[in-house]
Amino acid sequence: MRATILVVDDEKNIREGLAESLALDGHVVRTAADGAAGLKAVEEGDVDLVITDLKMPVLSGGELLRALAGRYPGLPVIVLTGHGTIEDAVEAMRFGAFDFLTKPVNLDHLSLLARRALERGELARKNRELEAEVEAQRRTSSIVGSSAEMKRVFELVRRVAPTKASVLVTGESGVGKELVADAIHNLSPRRDGPLVKVHCAALAESLLESELFGHEKGAFTGAAGRKRGRFELADKGSLFLDEIGEINQNVQIKILRVLQERRFERVGGEETVESDVRIIAATNRDLKKEIAEGRFREDLYYRLNVVNIHVPPLRERRDDIPLLAMSFLREFAEENGKRVEGLDPKARSALYAYDWPGNVRELRNCVESAVVMARGPLLTPDDLPPTLRAAGESHDVRVPAGSSLAEAEKILIAETLAAQGGNKSRTAEILGIGRKTLYQKIEEYGIEAPAARGES
Numbered sequence: 170m171r172a173t174i175l176v177v178d179d180e181k182n183i184r185e186g187l188a189e190s191l192a193l194d195g196h197v198v199r200t201a202a203d204g205a206a207g208l209k210a211v212e213e214g215d216v217d218l219v220i221t222d223l224k225m226p227v228l229s230g231g232e233l234l235r236a237l238a239g240r241y242p243g244l245p246v247i248v249l250t251g252h253g254t255i256e257d258a259v260e261a262m263r264f265g266a267f268d269f270l271t272k273p274v275n276l277d278h279l280s281l282l283a284r285r286a287l288e289r290g291e292l293a294r295k296n297r298e299l300e301a302e303v304e305a306q307r308r309t310s311s312i313v314g315s316s317a318e319m320k321r322v323f324e325l326v327r328r329v330a331p332t333k334a335s336v337l338v339t340g341e342s343g344v345g346k347e348l349v350a351d352a353i354h355n356l357s358p359r360r361d362g363p364l365v366k367v368h369c370a371a372l373a374e375s376l377l378e379s380e381l382f383g384h385e386k387g388a389f390t391g392a393a394g395r396k397r398g399r400f401e402l403a404d405k406g407s408l409f410l411d412e413i414g415e416i417n418q419n420v421q422i423k424i425l426r427v428l429q430e431r432r433f434e435r436v437g438g439e440e441t442v443e444s445d446v447r448i449i450a451a452t453n454r455d456l457k458k459e460i461a462e463g464r465f466r467e468d469l470y471y472r473l474n475v476v477n478i479h480v481p482p483l484r485e486r487r488d489d490i491p492l493l494a495m496s497f498l499r500e501f502a503e504e505n506g507k508r509v510e511g512l513d514p515k516a517r518s519a520l521y522a523y524d525w526p527g528n529v530r531e532l533r534n535c536v537e538s539a540v541v542m543a544r545g546p547l548l549t550p551d552d553l554p555p556t557l558r559a560a561g562e563s564h565d566v567r568v569p570a571g572s573s574l575a576e577a578e579k580i581l582i583a584e585t586l587a588a589q590g591g592n593k594s595r596t597a598e599i600l601g602i603g604r605k606t607l608y609q610k611i612e613e614y615g616i617e618a619p620a621a622r623g624e625s
């Protein structure tokens with residue numbers, strides 16, 4: 170990882186010696202002769218790591234460390250200690266220093282420690298970015314997603330919400346169809362009206378009809394009084410017809426009529442009822458196929474499907490996985506009163522590799538159980554269900570047709586590196602290349618390496 174490192178020491182020889190050695194590792198190095206100058210350099214921006222002496226004039230290393238910890242949490246600091254200041258170094262660790270080095274400095278050790286500190290800083294930065302993004306999305310809607318596919322869904326929701334057009338939301342079970350329906354209603358001018366939901370599959374045929382349209386007293390055995398149906402209750406609001414593919418032909422005709430005429434009669438009644446309703450329907454079935462097989466009315470399909478919003482399965486938008494996982498993690502950490510802050514790189518790559526047949530619902534359940542199991546601040550593969558752990562160990566790498574050899578190489582390196590939790594020795598071994606070659610390629614392709622664990 171190429172980075173900008175700030176070296177702060179009042180002794181010119183040490184300052185310049187360290188700077189030279191770090192520059193040989195490919196880093197950009199800046200220097201400062203005391204704590205105050207060091208703080209100023211950090212304020213100017215772009216510093217990824219600070220290496221500072223403790224005993225300095227103007228502002229000591231300890232004071233610098235405290236100032237940085239307050240203002241730049243996540244910026245790693247390595248402390249240099251001379252003879253007799255070990256106690257100060259221990260004190261510095263308490264103030265959040267990443268590690269310390271004793272003078273005279275062993276340059277190999279310096280190089281290794283710098284790399285580790287930078288990787289840690291990078292991980293902290295990524296977690297903070299994810300958190301900020303989750304927060305920003307929470308404010309606008311409860312739907313989390315940043316993939317190109319979900320951006321398309323958001324865009325469609327924003328465009329249809331202000332209209333009265335019927336919307337058919339399609340997609341596999343657990344992709345978030347109901348959340349899309351909620352968002353359409355909440356972004357529409359009807360948001361102050363009711364959003365009434367009918368789970369069509371859950372109701373027996375006879376009940377469904379009276380549930381939707383209501384009934385008059387004595388319409389059937391057990392109809393003790395007049396009951397208003399969901400179409401009536403949704404007046405001036407939206408009606409969400411979930412699992413619309415499950416309703417029978419008889420009810421299909423009745424719904425079609427309401428959509429065409431905007432009026433209907435209650436079961437067992439003569440009186441015509443009018444209702445101003447916006448319809449949002451959802452299904453995980455292929456309605457075109459249902460039509461071809463004679464189970465679903467084509468005319469109803471066109472009435473419902475004025476606008477189609479298709480929510481793709483999670484495996485086709487894996488870029489959403491980290492963000493979703495982080496959002497659920499925060500939700501369940503809070504709910505269970507646990508201090509879980511993120512995922513370790515291996516757990517993250519296991520989530521990324523898994524195929525998610527149950528889509529977002531499955532991911533949500535999985536993160537919930539992992540948070541409950543978690544013993545440390547980061548979720549590890551051990552906290553995940555066994556099927557997922559297996560996914561982390563081996564997974565297919567997909568290279569889009571039409572990629573150049575270089576692009577394919579980049580994808581393969583990045584995926585292997587992620588699957589190995591950022592461990593470059595193992596990645597190089599698996600790819601059958603030397604470590605040096607691997608480093609060069611990571612640099613050349615600008616691959617973002619996850620922070621390594623258990624590697625030296």
Ligand SMILES: Nc1ncnc2c1ncn2[C@@H]1O[C@H](COP(=O)(O)OP(=O)(O)OP(=O)(O)O)[C@@H](O)[C@H]1O
Pocket residue numbers: 311312313314340341342343344345346347348349452453493529530533
């Ligand atoms: N993009 C998302 N952001 C946050 N949570 C999501 C997202 N998508 C789905 N969820 C969550 O996943 C679960 C399933 O979502 P939802 O009920 O909307 O799916 P569905 O497509 O209606 O599924 P089904 O077809 O089984 O009814 C819910 O707990 C929901 O909050």
Ligand SMILES: [Mg+2]
Pocket residue numbers: 346347411
């Ligand atoms: Mg649903």
